[in-house]
Amino acid sequence: GAVVSQHPSRVICKSGTSVKIECRSLDFQATTMFWYRQFPKQSLMLMATSNEGSKATYEQGVEKDKFLINHASLTLSTLTVTSAHPEDSSFYICSAVAPTNYGYTFGSGTRLTVV
């Protein structure tokens, strides 16, 4: 149990366009989800905390108008990268607080390439 599905797994988009990434909790309800970004050979960097029914909380240095987060239901959070540029190319990973003894489960990640 406690499975998080992330879609798409890979996406290539043109510079200036927007891309939406979905994070779904398949067998549990998640009031809180987290979005991370990971550049090659680096660790995961927390971008924001997504709370169902309220505004996301962004980490320092993360542009909230560029990385739009919507957590409209208890099983779905979305991250939209607006006006994407090549420097936004990265591996994006979501995580949900799950009803397990260890609390967190991660999606499989989305590889975004902006050309």
Added chain:
Amino acid sequence: DAKTTQPPSMDCAEGRAANLPCNHSTISGNEYVYWYRQIHSQGPQYIIHGLKNNETNEMASLIITEDRKSSTLILPHATLRDTAVYYCIVRVGGIQGAQKLVFGQGTRLTINP
């Protein structure tokens, strides 16, 4: 900021035990030690966690020192599929308040045939 220190890389022979150390000298009394690993281009996978007692599950063992300032993750019989980056994280246990997970740099473990 991450509250843990890990060696950047380690090597281990296939079939041998892999011992991954972690220092967390500023750990608080209510903080657990969690271990995750990330295989290339995948999301992190939970391995094990503990508070002060040693723990064992089907994947690994976790040894926590008596003063709780350091711990060791043990993979008893490493296989090639255990090649990954291993992250040691300290956080308050349970899901109350949904404390965010902060990742350090981790240890890149390479299992050699």
